[in-house]
Amino acid sequence: MLRFLVPIILILILELYTFFSIRALTSNKFILIGYWIVTFVIYGIIFYQMNVAEREGRFSISLGYTIAMALTFLIPKLFILAILFVEDIFRFFTSLFNYFQHNGMTVSEAIPSRRKFLSQLALGIAAIPFAGFIYGVFQGRYNYKVIKHTMFFDDLPEAFDGYKLTQISDIHSGSFDNREKIEYAVDLINEQKSDLILFTGDIVNAVAEEMNPWIDTFKRLEATDGLFSILGNHDYGYYAYEDQKDIEENHKKIEKVHEAIGFDLLLNDKRTIEKNGQKLNILGVENWGASRHFPKKGSLREASKDVADGEFNILMSHDPSHFDYKEMEVRTKEREDPAVITDEPNIINFEKKIQLTLAGHTHGMQFGIEIPFLNLKWSPAKYRYPRWAGLYEEAGKYLYVNRGFGVLAFPGRVGIWPEITVIELKKRNKIA
Structure with a gap:
């Protein structure tokens, strides 16, 4: 009381x-x-x-x-x-x-x-x-924004100069209640005419069945070289079930949902796109982040085991804290639960170069202020995730954090709008 x-x-x-x-x-x-x-x-x-x-x-x-x-x-x-x-x-x-x-x-x-x-x-x-x-x-929860970036890389294979990626993240289908708006968003994604569509996790709020009414809508997604996806922390069933058997059954259903839509689900795995004898790798890890509250199943080493030196790699990892977490900080903060401590490396210090990482997870807390021409960007999310929305660079490696497609808990968005990210890869011309 x-x-x-x-x-x-x-x-x-x-x-x-x-x-x-x-x-x-x-x-x-x-x-x-x-x-x-x-x-x-x-x-x-x-x-x-x-x-x-x-x-x-x-x-x-x-x-x-x-x-x-x-x-x-x-x-x-x-x-x-x-x-x-x-x-x-x-x-x-x-x-x-x-x-x-x-x-x-x-x-x-x-x-x-x-x-x-x-x-x-x-x-x-x-x-x-x-x-x-x-x-x-x-209105705000359906105020979809297409945010475009052109990114230049010295080591991008020439065959992929001008290659276009569309990223969506955090669908959270269990919060959908307006089919017309969702169909509009799917059409907006297709209008980008991208080479790849990459989905960075959280297709549901808790259980696989939430996505069933929306499979026919999302299976309309199209990209020249395919659709790839990963799992987020909400996709494992831990928020709905305690029994391990139920969790495993939900996982199987989630995999079938991705398959039905046309997503190639990457579970600590990679796919290679080839053009004119040159390669671009798409890596996808399961959920991994610094917080002890979320499942830690991701493995960079497993996903990249067949990656050779000098290859160009794009990684999908749901939680942006995977990019730069510091092990000692995690150990100090979470020492009461040693089970959450793993030897998973952060992306910045990983022995194989990951040129671009795509993440989601934060939603920008669905609340904040962004005024681009004033270079003003603020959300309470920054106090939990220093890299909470947009493009970041460190040690020559890039991280892009998508603001999310859907909503969770609070069924709205104030100032932080749902996002469809379009990234064009460009070869940087070196001046001799």
């Missing part, structure tokens, strides 16, 4: 401050009573859905919309609290000054009234994130 006490107190403070801001603007009893009626109804829905989710032990679309309702309802009120709480600090000291400065003044007379302007300001500022969340749920 004690663990619920602090959240209840915080929620009560939020609601009281919001109510005070409304009351400063109007004394209409119908509006004030209506506010509390709506508040109690919304909290009732939230708590009911949370209890249902806890009993079922599995994510559902209705739970996703409940999370969206909670965020939309609560986050804007934090702005109201911040503004009015600062005002109350000034009101408190002003009250003390008035009370001791003026003899005979009562306590109620000493307390200055709340300024109407600040209540208006607080509600106006709160309306911005409120509108943002509403837009994010109904």
Whole structure:
């Protein structure tokens, strides 16, 4: 019971401050009573859905919309609290000054009234994130952006100069609820007319069956030299099952889903594309990341065992922390669970050169700010994943982190839009 006490107190403070801001603007009893009626109804829905989710032990679309309702309802009120709480600090000291400065003044007379302007300001500022969340749920999650990059490499085989890759990641089909929008996105991918389509994991939220209604839609994907895919942390069934037999059965179903769509699923393996006697390798590892909370099945060594020196390699690895994690940091942070420590190398220090790594996983937390012409890019995701979206380079090796195709938990996107990445490979012309 004690663990619920602090959240209840915080929620009560939020609601009281919001109510005070409304009351400063109007004394209409119908509006004030209506506010509390709506508040109690919304909290009732939230708590009911949370209890249902806890009993079922599995994510559902209705739970996703409940999370969206909670965020939309609560986050804007934090702005109201911040503004009015600062005002109350000034009101408190002003009250003390008035009370001791003026003899005979009562306590109620000493307390200055709340300024109407600040209540208006607080509600106006709160309306911005409120509108943002509403837009994010109904429009932002389907605001697909095609982001194009041209990348130059000294060691790219000449036969692949101008070769085009389309990357998608984090489909999360268990969150889909609009077939028309998803079909539009698939058509948008095909419009890129790429040589390869590379999918970097998380085709479902928890179980393979989530993808069944969408197989016919995604099997329309086309690329000249094929479609390749890997698994993400959500594709193993660990979020739905505890019994090993169920997990293995789900894994078999996931493999069949990839096959039905036309994806060539790479499980610590590689495929080679040949043109004019020259080669380009596509490597795919199973999920591997620095966090102990996600499955660690990836093996760079296994995937690249047949790779010769000097070959050009593109790696698909779902979790971007695979790119540069530091073993000692992992050991220090997770020493209580030695089972998660492996000798898997990070990509930067791997003995075989991986020119380009494609990842996903972060979704950019589906919330943030990106203004390209101001070079402004921020999301809370950066505090968990320093490389959370876009293109990064270190030690002559590149990592691209896709912002994701679908959504998870919160059924929307605010400022971080769903992404279709198109990368054109170019041979850098050396000047003698």
